[in-house]
Amino acid sequence: MISIKNILTLDGTHADHEIASQEDRVIDGSALLLLPALIDPHVHFRTPGLEHKEDWHHAARACLSGGITTVFDMPNTLPACVTMKQLREKERIIDGQLESVGIPLHYRLYLGADKSHFDEIVKAKGHAVGLKVFMGSSTGGLVMDDESSLHAAFSLAAVHGLVLTVHAEDEALIHERQRAYTGPQSVEAHSIIRNREVAIRATEKAIGLAKMYGTRLYLAHISTKEEIALIAEAKREGVTVFCEVTPHHLFLTEKDYAHHGTSVQMNPPLRSQEDCDALFEGIRSGVVDTIGSDHAPHTRTEKDQPYGKAPSGIPGVETTLPLLLNAHHEGKIELKRIVSLMRFKIEEIFGLTPTDDFVLVDLKKRGKIERLYTKCNFSPYADRVLSGFPVTTILKGKIYDLTRLLP
Ligand SMILES: [Zn+2]
Numbered sequence: 001m002i003s004i005k006n007i008l009t010l011d012g013t014h015a016d017h018e019i020a021s022q023e024d025r026v027i028d029g030s031a032l033l034l035l036p037a038l039i040d041p042h043v044h045f046r047t048p049g050l051e052h053k054e055d056w057h058h059a060a061r062a063c064l065s066g067g068i069t070t071v072f073d074m075p076n077t078l079p080a081c082v083t084m085k086q087l088r089e090k091e092r093i094i095d096g097q098l099e100s101v102g103i104p105l106h107y108r109l110y111l112g113a114d115k116s117h118f119d120e121i122v123k124a125k126g127h128a129v130g131l132k133v134f135m136g137s138s139t140g141g142l143v144m145d146d147e148s149s150l151h152a153a154f155s156l157a158a159v160h161g162l163v164l165t166v167h168a169e170d171e172a173l174i175h176e177r178q179r180a181y182t183g184p185q186s187v188e189a190h191s192i193i194r195n196r197e198v199a200i201r202a203t204e205k206a207i208g209l210a211k212m213y214g215t216r217l218y219l220a221h222i223s224t225k226e227e228i229a230l231i232a233e234a235k236r237e238g239v240t241v242f243c244e245v246t247p248h249h250l251f252l253t254e255k256d257y258a259h260h261g262t263s264v265q266m267n268p269p270l271r272s273q274e275d276c277d278a279l280f281e282g283i284r285s286g287v288v289d290t291i292g293s294d295h296a297p298h299t300r301t302e303k304d305q306p307y308g309k310a311p312s313g314i315p316g317v318e319t320t321l322p323l324l325l326n327a328h329h330e331g332k333i334e335l336k337r338i339v340s341l342m343r344f345k346i347e348e349i350f351g352l353t354p355t356d357d358f359v360l361v362d363l364k365k366r367g368k369i370e371r372l373y374t375k376c377n378f379s380p381y382a383d384r385v386l387s388g389f390p391v392t393t394i395l396k397g398k399i400y401d402l403t404r405l406l407p
Pocket of ligand 1: 042044074294296
């Protein structure tokens, strides 16, 4: 039994808390806050096939150090995870990596929507966490940009009761804008080519399809003020649509290209401060349902290539909670809201059984992130001084002290 004494809880009172465990430990919680461990509903741990970018040995440690004990992993691996056979093989590889590092992380996998494998959708029911549709291209080749395939995916997901998660960027418009672009080949071009219209148009289309078929639609990494308004409107009309935002669209803007270059190149790209403010407003008003890190690492060498060659995506699984705790410190978000966005709402949308995992937070701890565990070993937030850090994560009754090096 783990016995935590006199710890601050979310309702502002101090209480004792007990967690079933093989270990017999008493923790003095008087200077700490107890939160349910968080879920990251959007990660790319790059396994199998792209393990030079990330693997579950590194990623599992990164999760614990960020207070996260459950993740949903995306299907754009090598090969792409588009059949149940591949999904089970992927689980076998992941289980092996988690076992060797001794961290029994909870995870669920997405099935990638692929027009030559629509028959897999029925098999995925109750096993895959959802169906992922890439309306616009990103890492990997899983684009679905033709009308009839999109209709089929939305309809099948609805019939078989799977959440359909979309990467909403309009592929045709991206190509059109790429051809028309004549400006300098610097990373700033990324936000110009994949502009807000690219995202808005795809989000609008996805909402229309969800409405038509009654699909449970989960919109990943929403980045613009206009999309927040569209989603608010759809929710008012009773469409089952859920909205995720990422830490990078909350805490970085296109101004950050000047200092961070292609390190902060991702899809959809960074926007303006006005958009960041609109996302925070969406959080406060309840239009935004979840926060997902979209942890999508590449090696330093890959990212250091010039714009056009450098791949899109940044890491984030271990920096999300410290950034949110710091935003709480600055009065921008409530603690209860953080837990709703990164735990309770995700359980509700995806129908998860709650875990008995916890994270202990020191709200007074101030400084920079001491160590990164992700294999790519960089973060655009590494230089920020933040207030509030997770110090202990409890996963399946095992205590991980984050102030020491993780296993
Ligand atoms: Zn992603």
